[in-house]
Amino acid sequence: xxxxxxxxxxxxxxxxxxxxxxxxxxxHAVVVPALFGIRVRESDADFLPFLVLxxxxxxxxxxxxxxxxxxxxxxxxxxxxxxxxxxGGDDRLAWLLVVGTIPAGLVGFIFQKPLxxxxxxxxxxxxxxxxxxxxxLGAEMLRRRTERRAGIAQRDPAAEAKQFRSIEEMGFxxxxxxxxxxxxxxxxxxxxxxxxxxxxxxxxxxxEEAVRFSFLLATPIIxxxxxxEVxxxxxxxxxxxxxVGGVAAGLTAYASARFLVRYFRVGRxxxxxxxxxxxxxxxxxxxx
Amino acid sequence: MPDTxxxxxxxxxxxxxxxxxxxxxxxxFYFTQKTTFLAGSPAKIQIKHGLLFAVLAIVSAVGANILxxxxx
Numbered sequence: 001x002x003x004x005x006x007x008x009x010x011x012x013x014x015x016x017x018x019x020x021x022x023x024x025x026x027x028h029a030v031v032v033p034a035l036f037g038i039r040v041r042e043s044d045a046d047f048l049p050f051l052v053l054x055x056x057x058x059x060x061x062x063x064x065x066x067x068x069x070x071x072x073x074x075x076x077x078x079x080x081x082x083x084x085x086x087x088g089g090d091d092r093l094a095w096l097l098v099v100g101t102i103p104a105g106l107v108g109f110i111f112q113k114p115l116x117x118x119x120x121x122x123x124x125x126x127x128x129x130x131x132x133x134x135x136x137l138g139a140e141m142l143r144r145r146t147e148r149r150a151g152i153a154q155r156d157p158a159a160e161a162k163q164f165r166s167i168e169e170m171g172f173x174x175x176x177x178x179x180x181x182x183x184x185x186x187x188x189x190x191x192x193x194x195x196x197x198x199x200x201x202x203x204x205x206x207x208e209e210a211v212r213f214s215f216l217l218a219t220p221i222i223x224x225x226x227x228x229e230v231x232x233x234x235x236x237x238x239x240x241x242x243x244v245g246g247v248a249a250g251l252t253a254y255a256s257a258r259f260l261v262r263y264f265r266v267g268r269x270x271x272x273x274x275x276x277x278x279x280x281x282x283x284x285x286x287x288x
Numbered sequence: 289m290p291d292t293x294x295x296x297x298x299x300x301x302x303x304x305x306x307x308x309x310x311x312x313x314x315x316x317f318y319f320t321q322k323t324t325f326l327a328g329s330p331a332k333i334q335i336k337h338g339l340l341f342a343v344l345a346i347v348s349a350v351g352a353n354i355l356x357x358x359x360x
Binding site for chain 2: 080081084085086095098102105106109110113228
C-alpha cells in the first residue's frame with residue numbers, strides 16, 4: 001500500500017504523539033497499524049522518504065518549543081569550541097547534550113537497521129511495550145522511595161526543588177548514562193523518551209527537568225535521522241500526502257510536548273506505564 | 289600531594305585525542321574505500337558513516353582541547 005493522504009495523516013499523528021510521550025513511537029508504528037490491519041512495507045519506495053518527513057516534522061516541533069534555548073546552546077557550543085573553555089551554563093548544557101547524544105547516536109547509527117529488521121515483529125513489539133511499562137513503573141518506584149527518605153509525601157515542586165537537581169547541576173557522567181538509556185529504544189516497543197525520563201529520575205533530576213533533558217536529547221538524534229536520509233526525497237512522486245503527514249507529525253509533536261511539560265510539573269510516569277502494559281497485552285492477545 | 293583532578297583531566301584529554309585520531313582515520317577510510325564494514329551491503333563509499341566519524345573526530349578534538357586547557 002502506498003502513502004495516501006489518510007495513511008499519511010494516520011502515521012503523522014501517531015508518530016508525532018508517540019515520539020514524545022514515553023510510550024514508544026516505534027512500538028506504536030509496529031503494533032497499532034497491525035491492530036487496524038494497515039500495512040506499509042519498509043520495502044515500499046515511499047517508506048523512507050515518508051519517515052524522513054515525519055522525523056523532520058517532529059524535530060522541527062522540538063526546536064520550535066525550545067528555540068530560545070537551542071540558540072543559546074548552539075552559541076555556547078561554538079563559544080566553548082572557539083575559546084577552549086566552558087565558561088557558562090549554556091556552554092555546559094551544550095556539552096552535556098553532546099556527551100548524552102554520542103552513545104545512542106553511534107550505536108543507533110550502526111545497529112538500527114539490523115535491529116529493526118529482526119525485531120520489527122508486532123508480537124515482539126507488544127511484548128516489549130510491557131517491558132517499557134515495567135521500566136517506567138520501576139523508575140517511579142525508585143523515585144518514590146527517595147522522596148519518602150527525604151520526607152516528601154507526594155509530588156511537591158517546592159520540596160523537590162531542594163532535594164533534586166536541574167539539568168545544569170548534573171554531572172557529565174550522569175548525562176552520558178541518561179543518553180545511553182536511549183539505546184534501548186532501538187528495540188521496537190521500548191521508548192526513547194521513557195528511558196531517558198526514567199534515567200533522569202533515577203539520576204536525581206526533578207521530573208520537569210528529566211522531561212526537558214529528554215526532549216533536548218531527542219532533538220539532534222531525530223533531526224539527524226531525518227536529515228541524513230533527505231537525498232531519498234529526490235524523485236519521490238508522492239510528496240504531497242507525505243508532506244501533509246510530516247506537518248501533522250510536527251503539529252502533534254508540538255502539542256504533545258507542550259502538554260507533557262505542563263503535566264510533569266505535578267504528574268508521574270505511572271499512567272503511561274499502565275497504558276503501555278494495556279496496549280502490550282492487547283497486542284499479544286489480538287496479533288498472531 | 290598529587291593533583292588528581294589535573295591528572296584526570298589530562299588523562300581524559302589524551303583519551304579523547306586518541307578517539308579523535310581513530311575517528312578521523314575511520315572517516316577517511318569511509319570516504320575513500322568501498323566497504324561494508326559496520327554498514328550494509330553492497331560495498332560502496334559510505335558517505336554517512338564518513339560524516340559521522342568526521343563529526344565525532346571534531347567533537348573529540350574540541351573536547352580534548354577544553355579538558356587540556358582546564359588547568360592551564
